[in-house]
Amino acid sequence: MKITLKVWRQKSADHDGRFAAYPIDQVSPDMSFLEMLDVVNETLVKKGEEPIAFDHDCREGICGSCGSVINGRAHGPGRGIATCQLHMRSFKDGDEVVLEPWRAKAFPIIKDLVVDRTALDRIQQAGGYTGAKTGGIPDGNAVLIPKPIADEAMDAAACIGCGACVAACPNSSAMLFVAAKVSQLALLPQGQAQRKERALRMVEQMDKEGFGNCSNNYACEAECPKQISVAHIARLNREFLIAKATYQKPAEVGGGF
Numbered sequence: 225m226k227i228t229l230k231v232w233r234q235k236s237a238d239h240d241g242r243f244a245a246y247p248i249d250q251v252s253p254d255m256s257f258l259e260m261l262d263v264v265n266e267t268l269v270k271k272g273e274e275p276i277a278f279d280h281d282c283r284e285g286i287c288g289s290c291g292s293v294i295n296g297r298a299h300g301p302g303r304g305i306a307t308c309q310l311h312m313r314s315f316k317d318g319d320e321v322v323l324e325p326w327r328a329k330a331f332p333i334i335k336d337l338v339v340d341r342t343a344l345d346r347i348q349q350a351g352g353y354t355g356a357k358t359g360g361i362p363d364g365n366a367v368l369i370p371k372p373i374a375d376e377a378m379d380a381a382a383c384i385g386c387g388a389c390v391a392a393c394p395n396s397s398a399m400l401f402v403a404a405k406v407s408q409l410a411l412l413p414q415g416q417a418q419r420k421e422r423a424l425r426m427v428e429q430m431d432k433e434g435f436g437n438c439s440n441n442y443a444c445e446a447e448c449p450k451q452i453s454v455a456h457i458a459r460l461n462r463e464f465l466i467a468k469a470t471y472q473k474p475a476e477v478g479g480g481f
């Protein structure tokens with residue numbers, strides 16, 4: 225099949241960007257989207273042109289490195305998949321495919337489709353670690369957790385930190401990402417030690433990074449490759465409000481963790 229790729233090209237954050245069109249022949253429907261980009265890049269390199277910069281690593285929906293807005297949708301058409309899991313059979317012969325980077329103030333463009341997502345890392349770091357004394361590796365059944373709670377925590381833990389939720393949100397909100405990270409520990413006994421502090425610190429860092437607020441648009445859940453539920457955002461709001469009203473710094477209660 226033939227497609228026309230319209231790709232956002234931008235040398236760096238200091239340069240203006242523009243769309244460049246690349247007509248491509250002989251695209252196999254069985255190619256992954258990233259394999260198609262590899263082929264385009266080989267052709268560009270052979271012609272002495274600059275290849276398209278794009279992020280990728282595992283290419284199997286695990287690492288969260290990949291991510292582009294494809295025809296206006298974060299990670300492209302299809303539900304519950306990352307860009308690397310998208311295949312060219314999702315497009316038709318003759319289609320025009322428009323490829324853009326994640327667009328958000330907190331994700332400055334590095335080059336072409338590559339954006340700086342370290343803001344998400346800093347939010348994660350602000351959450352700190354879990355201070356539960358775990359000792360050696362405990363027996364699998366030593367800490368009993370009801371199955372529905374364990375399942376919900378695991379659903380939250382599936383977040384791969386790709387940033388599609390931010391790219392999909394009209395407010396560039398990172399609430400789904402933060403909610404997933406707060407939920408996965410708030411639900412489990414091991415996460416109780418710093419539960420309140422974690423919610424406060426992560427929300428504070430999220431605001432510092434310049435992400436917008438949630439306005440219940442639900443685009444984040446629709447485009448999330450792991451289909452993280454917005455129900456976790458409701459939990460984050462509860463966690464934050466309870467922590468705000470009741471958290472006392474260790475020094476104020478005469479102790480420490």
Ligand code: SF4
Binds near residue numbers: 400
């Ligand atoms: S919540 Fe979903 S879309 Fe957002 S960073 Fe995690 S996996 Fe990506």
Ligand code: FES
Binds near residue numbers: 282285286288290384
């Ligand atoms: S390359 Fe790892 S999730 Fe896509």
